[in-house]
Amino acid sequence: MKKIIKISALAAAVLLAAGCQEQTTQAPEVELKTDDQKAAYAIGASIGNFASQTLVQQEELGVALDRELVKSGLLDALTDQVKMNEEEMGSALRAHEQKMNTVVQEKTQEKREETLMSGTSYLEDNAKKEGVSVTESGLQYEVIKQGDGPTPIAADTVTVHYTGTLTDGTVFDSSKERGQPATFPLANVIKGWTEGVALMPVGSEYRLTIPAELAYGDQEVGTIPAGSVLVFDVELISIEGKEDSKQAKK
Known part of the structure; x- marks a missing residue:
């Protein structure tokens, strides 16, 4: 079972924003000529890759967050209009982390029980x-x-x-x-x-x-x-x- 990555408040705001781009908006042309341009793009791409992997992990476990709300949180943070204070965000993130840990434990136990049952059957058949x-x-x-x-x-x-x-x-x-x-x-x-x-x-x-x-x-x-x-x-x-x-x- 893949481990769920612990996330900070800042990372959480960015983490799940991948894939939330408005479909009706034409993406601007990207120029990657200068070192600063390349560095800026690399930062965004690395965050996107991280977000994509985390989204897949959580969705495989049956937990999917509202991507539009994630997008709103990211944009609000960039424009200094966040609707939650630091304490509220920290509490929300800790609750989500606890939820994910519980889900992982439950899935791990289910998988272990399936493996044990399959193994017992295999041993019984093999012994014959x-x-x-x-x-x-x-x-x-x-x-x-x-x-x-x-x-x-x-x-x-x-x-x-x-x-x-x-x-x-x-x-x-x-x-x-x-x-x-x-x-x-x-x-x-x-x-x-x-x-x-x-x-x-x-x-x-x-x-x-x-x-x-x-x-x-x-x-x-x-x-x-x-x-x-x-x-x-x-x-x-x-x-x-x-x-x-x-x-x-x-």
Whole structure:
């Protein structure tokens, strides 16, 4: 969910004025020859871009302000004829900010509940697939390729290739796409990774389906919505300091 930008009284007067120009008025020709002309136009354009983005954000959340009133407020401020004092404007802006925060919280909760319901259904269906095993914690894994090397423990540092997706197939991270395997202490990742990779002998490829409580829980992380079930295709390449053990086993 995009954050709602906090706005000052001055910014509020300008913020939502974009798109309010009278349709019957012919816009004057704009000259951008001097540095001052360019600077003046750039200031207006940057305010317009900011206003446009904010309008879109608020309207997507179901809140649309009267643009004609916004236009009136802007023009009144430019001609020193504002019909509200500073205290009244501050109160109005704080009330609007509180309203937007409430709307954002409600939308976030709705989205989280939808994600949780979808994830629960996905886990139930996936657990029924042939070849999928479910651990006591709820982690689901499927052996794509079984290696014959040593198996890591939580204290180990491992090198892996992986691709992480949401349940709809959206890729949110992939070492394979970057063309560079990842190396990290196994104890420093999400619980589902620590448990799942510890099941894998070196040389293995597993698909780990990780419930939200073993991933990021109710946190929204990057493009990962709060409450998401995560699916990782993981290839365990090596365990730091255990190459000799692999060779001895061979």
